Amino acid sequence: MKILIDCSLLTIGGGVQVALSLLLNIAKDKQFQSVVVVTHQIDQQLTDSIKNLFYAYYVLDSVPMYQKYKQAHFFSKLEEKYTPDLVFTVFGPSMWRPKAPCLQGFALGLMFYPEVQDILNYSLLKKIKIKIMYFIKRNLFLKNSDYYVVETSVVKNNLKNLLNLESNHIFVIENSYNPYFEEYFNRKMSVKISKDEFNFLVPSSYYPHKNLEILANVVDLLYIKNFKNIYFNFMIEDKYFEALTRLVVNKNARYMLKNFGPITSSNLPKYYADCDAVILPTLAESSTSAYPESFISKKPLLTSDRDFSRGLCGEAALFFDPLDAEDIVNKVITIYQDEKLRVAIVEKGVDQLSRVYISAEEKWKKQKNLIQNLIDLN
Numbered sequence: 001m002k003i004l005i006d007c008s009l010l011t012i013g014g015g016v017q018v019a020l021s022l023l024l025n026i027a028k029d030k031q032f033q034s035v036v037v038v039t040h041q042i043d044q045q046l047t048d049s050i051k052n053l054f055y056a057y058y059v060l061d062s063v064p065m066y067q068k069y070k071q072a073h074f075f076s077k078l079e080e081k082y083t084p085d086l087v088f089t090v091f092g093p094s095m096w097r098p099k100a101p102c103l104q105g106f107a108l109g110l111m112f113y114p115e116v117q118d119i120l121n122y123s124l125l126k127k128i129k130i131k132i133m134y135f136i137k138r139n140l141f142l143k144n145s146d147y148y149v150v151e152t153s154v155v156k157n158n159l160k161n162l163l164n165l166e167s168n169h170i171f172v173i174e175n176s177y178n179p180y181f182e183e184y185f186n187r188k189m190s191v192k193i194s195k196d197e198f199n200f201l202v203p204s205s206y207y208p209h210k211n212l213e214i215l216a217n218v219v220d221l222l223y224i225k226n227f228k229n230i231y232f233n234f235m236i237e238d239k240y241f242e243a244l245t246r247l248v249v250n251k252n253a254r255y256m257l258k259n260f261g262p263i264t265s266s267n268l269p270k271y272y273a274d275c276d277a278v279i280l281p282t283l284a285e286s287s288t289s290a291y292p293e294s295f296i297s298k299k300p301l302l303t304s305d306r307d308f309s310r311g312l313c314g315e316a317a318l319f320f321d322p323l324d325a326e327d328i329v330n331k332v333i334t335i336y337q338d339e340k341l342r343v344a345i346v347e348k349g350v351d352q353l354s355r356v357y358i359s360a361e362e363k364w365k366k367q368k369n370l371i372q373n374l375i376d377l378n
Contacts, residue, residue, distance in 0.1 A: 003084050003371060007023070007038045038057075044264075069095045086371060087103070092145060102145045104149070109155065117130060141163060175287040182361075200233065201233050201299070202233060202235070203268075203294075209283045211283045220250050221326065235259070275299060276300075278299050295357070300349075301349060318345060
């Protein structure tokens with residue numbers, strides 16, 4: 001089976017992790033001849049030994065969405081050269097229409113939560129621009145893809161309504177932690193009970209809807225309440241972190257925010273292991289690997305009280321109002337002070353992981369079966 005895998009839209013965040021997991025698995029599977037197109041951000045995280053296993057391998061420069069159409073000719077020529085049985089755009093929408101059947105991943109959860117624009121105080125002009133952008137992306141999905149893969153049944157139902165599709169054109173393959181987590185935590189179990197400081201990991205790239213700015217207000221309040229040994233550790237680009245720290249009103253409290261910078265997938269488990277808890281104040285998600293990664297790492301999780309997070313976490317998190325810094329502070333102090341609660345959340349996380357999520361290996365099996373079935377179908 002010959003497959004063209006398009007990862008050219010992925011530069012940061014969970015999409016890169018999903019792509020890397022897929023590529024690491026399909027490279028070693030001799031049933032596939034894989035023609036792969038990646039960004040430099042993905043290329044840097046693949047070893048030469050993995051790259052050499054692909055039938056063909058290309059690296060494209062990252063360009064803004066409005067310039068992606070210029071790459072359509074490149075992909076058309078690529079398809080003409082290799083004649084794949086299936087094209088898989090790991091996360092779309094792509095800017096070109098293959099002749100072969102096309103499967104695209106959908107992870108634009110913000111399209112289902114327009115109220116987030118009001119929460120973020122977007123201007124009318126910006127809302128109009130976003131509406132136009134979503135209209136374009138909706139049409140690109142319809143025009144350039146035959147099948148869609150999502151990570152939850154909630155997203156499947158929302159996408160079915162958004163694109164007016166039949167259910168049998170949308171497939172659900174649950175999210176998972178990346179393969180490095182299983183390897184790391186099978187080899188080394190982390191038991192991190194606090195000493196002089198308590199560290200939260202904030203496992204997120206920077207996007208406005210991730211609502212990371214609220215944590216600047218949180219440290220202001222924690223400092224006033226004399227909880228000065230609680231730290232929030234980000235993994236974002238320096239320019240975003242510097243802007244975030246400037247939002248802390250009390251300059252004396254800024255030390256409570258730290259930044260590791262962007263972390264590669266292979267190194268990510270270590271940062272979970274070294275933290276005391278995980279916090280994610282996001283406003284909208286289609287899915288996030290941060291939840292199952294917290295569960296397999298056995299770290300207590302604090303996150304937003306939203307329908308998507310309740311569905312993905314069940315009782316395996318302490319929830320807060322992501323728009324209320326005082327509520328977040330109260331929950332942070334609670335998790336810091338209450339060891340029994342931390343243990344209980346971790347235990348529920350282990351249970352949630354086994355009931356709702358699949359392992360990295362199981363995810364690959366589902367991806368492989370879907371690819372095979374679609375090729376056979378066409």
